[in-house]
Amino acid sequence: MQLREQGLNEVYQRVKEQRITLGLKAFKRTPTTPIDDKYLPAIFMDEGIDEVTVSSERNPTGYPMRRVLEIIIELVVLKSETDIKQLYIDVRKAVFNGGVVVADNTIIKEIRTEGPNGYGLPNIVGMRLVLALSYTDDGN
Numbered sequence: 001m002q003l004r005e006q007g008l009n010e011v012y013q014r015v016k017e018q019r020i021t022l023g024l025k026a027f028k029r030t031p032t033t034p035i036d037d038k039y040l041p042a043i044f045m046d047e048g049i050d051e052v053t054v055s056s057e058r059n060p061t062g063y064p065m066r067r068v069l070e071i072i073i074e075l076v077v078l079k080s081e082t083d084i085k086q087l088y089i090d091v092r093k094a095v096f097n098g099g100v101v102v103a104d105n106t107i108i109k110e111i112r113t114e115g116p117n118g119y120g121l122p123n124i125v126g127m128r129l130v131l132a133l134s135y136t137d138d139g140n
Helices: 002-017 084-096
Strands: 026-029 042-054 065-078 101-103 106-118 124-137
Touching: 002 026, 002 042, 002 065, 002 084, 002 101, 002 106, 002 124, 065 084, 084 106, 084 124
Parallel strands: 026 042
Antiparallel strands: 042 065, 065 124, 101 106, 106 124
């Protein structure tokens, strides 16, 4: 799980370093509280499904094992103020600036885009960039 956390931190730092250039008012990892529209445009980074792809045949616990974690980077903007598709492109560039290696034997790749979607709120729109973080979990 150490490589997972290192990879997540690297992705977070890549976006955080570009937050001013991107015009972000907020960037939160695993948010626990709602955000007010005065803090838009904002990005939320969540951890999704973490799936085992290859287990060790030599150890009854299956470790070490190769895993793939979904990282969801959600962009939320005021539609009247921000071109969400351009922001999406710029965020994707920031994520991959520095390459696909984000930690030792840990890589990221884009697996899908979701949106743009409305939230049932006036003038609010969002998009999601979903990444796959592939890493080796040694069980510690």
